[in-house]
Amino acid sequence: MAARQAVNPKNFFAELKRRNVYKVAIAYGVVAWLLIQVATQVFPFFEIPNWVVRLVVLVIIIGFPIALIVAWAFELTPQGLKRTEVADAMPTRPSVRRAWIYVVIIGGALALGLFFLGRYTGLRRSEGTASAEKSIAVLPFDNLSRDPDNAYFAEGIQDEILTRLAKIADLKVISRTSTQQYQSKPGNLSEIAKQLGVAHIVEGSVQKSGDAVRVNVQLIEAANDSHLWADTFDRKLTDIFSVESEVAKAIADQLRAKLTGREEQVIVARPTDNPDAHDAYLRGLAYNLKTANSPGNSLGAQKYLREAVRLDPKFALSWALLSYVEARGYLTQTLQPTVALREEARQAAETALTLQPNLGEAVLAKGQYHYACLKDYDTAVRYFEQARQFLPNSSRIPESLAYVARRRGQWDRSESYFNEAERLDPRNVLLLTQRAQSYNALRRFPEALRKLDQILDITPDDQGTVILKAAIAQAEGDLPRASALLTPLHPNADDTADLETQVYQTILERQPAQIIPRLKEVLAKPNPELGYINGELRFWLGWAQEVDGDHAAAQQTWRQARSELEPFLKEQPENYLLIVDLALTNMGLGDKAALALVEGAIAANPIEKDVLTGPRLVDIFARVVARMGEPDRAIAALQKLLSIPYEGPLASNVPLTPALVRLDPMFDPLRNDPRFQKLVGLPASK
Incomplete structure (x- = not known):
């Protein structure tokens, strides 16, 4: 056997190049980065535990020197993988030499593609995404104090403990708005955990007497109802923050959550x-x-x-x-x-x-x-x-980002953010309602109804949700279905949109006499907390009286409404909803100030600035010019409105639909216009 030729130290780097070690290092780095991107971007999407990600990274690190050693000792030839001294004697075809370049290019392209996929699509999860084993929901704490007025204190302690836990990125903590519908210490913990998507439940109670507080907390593994940890704390009010910190730290330890230095400081902080x-x-x-x-x-x-x-x-x-x-x-x-x-x-x-x-x-x-x-x-x-x-x-962060995207007209992005918020807060009624409102704005009414039914599964008697279902029925032209939903309800003046939806129903039916006494009853004792809304309700009373045929009463009511609304404009000059109320009231009175008000509001709030609510003003403009004898401008505005998504200005905020325009008395002056008839699907006049 021939003696092995020694590598000349002076030519070491040339030898590395000859043996393709550089190429292997580059290719390994590209592919390794690609694999790490897969692990960090895609694995969390399928809720693969974090330890798997760490294992992938560790194996890649260990494999790097091994790959370099193999590259030094072996070479890829047309006959396969050969030891380097054997391969040296064989001619190397250019195609084989180029193989490494192709590996680098293809690997780099895949890596870049995955990077941008993870960066700009829903696969990207927040840094706080935690594994299922470290997921937790904190249920409402029992108020064991003799004074029921101390319930606020028990609610606050629960929320502050939850908030401390929620600031630990290695945990998945469900927001309070999703847990508050449950009673403390409910029966079927495994079912609740399934509904919330968590593995662990925290229960507790608070008893406050004078300046003494007793807090009892227990951590439960929901799958088998086993208690992982429990403790009772007897402290003074001045020491309540230390209790919250100890509870949060104990739970984090039990779930083996890793805390950063900043997180350790946060959970022991004393806000005051x-x-x-x-x-x-x-x-x-x-x-x-x-x-x-x-x-x-x-x-x-x-x-x-x-x-x-x-x-x-x-x-x-x-x-x-x-x-x-x-x-x-x-x-x-x-x-x-x-x-x-x-x-x-x-x-x-x-x-x-x-x-x-x-x-x-x-x-x-x-x-x-x-x-x-x-x-x-x-x-x-x-x-x-x-x-x-x-x-x-x-959940408030993706929820807030969803609202911004919605106002920018980025509906798909908004829905992606809503999905993220819903994962963190799956039973938040306000969040689910806003998702339904988005579907309403897009006129995707079947999807909105499914979301509203989801809310009713959580809170079966939620009046606002039933009202929204009725508003969808109105938009679809199904007044009998809307009436069946609305008749059993008795909204208060505080529930302005609910009450106005009931009034709107009677106006669409052209039978408002039944609602007029209710509006008069509400306005006989106006609630000062409602501010200008009292004047808004008076506008609705005037509209009901007008449709009922009592023109004189309507005029008197609208004059009073205007006198109630105008003083608020001095303190709220940018409140376009107040401007809308004034414009509609002046429209009823036949005052051309209505048109000036709405045109000024449109100029200050263009659709380009806010695609969700900007069209509201165009909606009001269409109504005003229709009543003011300008059919060309009214029909042009309606054509635009019926072609875009937006949140309506009246009652429960559904946008105009052909069915709703056909029913609404405000558009009566347009009914004999062939353009209007074609637009809303009415038969042509003979």
């Missing part, structure tokens, strides 16, 4: 050292956690959160929640959307961020302010994405 400020915060939080987004709940939350920050001006968490409540109230008009409210929301968010720049709730609140108060969607998205790193389990 002032017990009275904390108590006020918990009371405000209790209002904010209520399912109904009503003026009463928004005002209650605002009142107590203002008190909390007055008692402790350095209470960043309370400042953040105050800003969030006010910005949401500004948008949904459960608070009067004044310039002063908008400014208070801004100051509260900025105060929270100044006090704690890394507080996720503060970052989220600043994003909510830009979204809800300024319609500055680019800035809002930046804050929402920044909040992800602090709130890995928060």
Whole structure:
């Protein structure tokens, strides 16, 4: 056997090149990166445990030096894999030499493709995605105090423990809005866990007496109902945060969650050292956690959160929640959307961020302010994405991103974000309602109805959901079905959209006499919390009277409505819903100020800026010009509206459909126009 030729150290790098070691290293790196992308981007989508991802990475690292050794010792030839000294004696065809280049190119293309697939599609999961073994839901805590008014305290302790757990990225924690429908210590834990998509359940109770508190908590594996951990804590009110921290740490340890240094700091943080400020915060939080987004709940939350920050001006968490409540109230008009409210929301968010720049709730609140108060969607998205790193389990982040995408007309992206939010918060009635509203805006009514039925499975007696089903029936022209849904309901003035949907039903039926006494009863004792909405309800009374044939009464009612609405315009000059009410009221009175109001609002709120609600003003414009004797402009507006998705301006916000336009008395002046008849499917006049 011939002696093996020694490698000359001076030519070592040339020898590496000759033996294709460089090519193997490059190809291995590309393919390894490709495999790691598959593991990190695709595995979580199928809920493959994180340890499998770590194993793939470890095997790839170990395999790298082995691949280099094999490349040094062997070479790919036309006859197959040969030892290098044998291969040296054989001629190498150019096609074989080019094989490595093809491997690198193909591997690189696949890697880039997967990168962009993971980056820009729904396969990308948030960094907080946790394995199924580390998933958890915290059920409502029992209030064992003798005073039932202490229920807010038990709710608050549960929420604060849940919030601490939710900030651990290695856990999957279901949002409170999905767990609050359950009773504490329910019977069938395995069924609840299945509904929520978790493996573990936390139950607890709170007993408060004076300044003493007893908190009992237990962690249960839902599959076999076995108790993994339980403890009872007897503390003073001043020490309640240490209890919450100990509970969160114990649960994380039991689930073997890995905490970063920042997460360890977060779960032991004390938001305030002032017990009275904390108590006020918990009371405000209790209002904010209520399912109904009503003026009463928004005002209650605002009142107590203002008190909390007055008692402790350095209470960043309370400042953040105050800003969030006010910005949401500004948008949904459960608070009067004044310039002063908008400014208070801004100051509260900025105060929270100044006090704690890394507080996720503060970052989220600043994003909510830009979204809800300024319609500055680019800035809002930046804050929402920044909040992800602090709130890995928060459904509010993808939910908020869904709202932004929806207003931009990015309907598919909005639905993807809604899907993400629903995974984190599968039984959140408000979230599910918004998904139904998106389907309504797109006129995808069967899908909207399926989502509404899903809500009724969670809360069978939810009045607002039944109202939405009735509104869909109206949009489809099925007034008998709408009537059957609406007749058993008795909404209060606080449930403005619900009440207005009932009024609209009688107007579409051309039989409003039955609803007029109810509206008069409501308006006899107007609720000051509703602000300008009282004037809006009076407009509806005038419309009902007009359709009922009492023109004189309608004119008197509309004059009173105008006098009630106009004063609010001084404090709310950008409230286009108020402008809509004034425009419709002036339209009823035959005042051309109606057209000036709506045209000004359209100029300030173009469809391009907000495709969801911008068309609302075009909807009102179509009604005004139809009644003002401008059929050409009315029909052009209707043609546009019937071809685009949007959220309607009246009652329950369904958009116009041909069936609804056929039924609505406001469009009566157009009925003999052949263009109108063709547009809405009416037979031509003879």
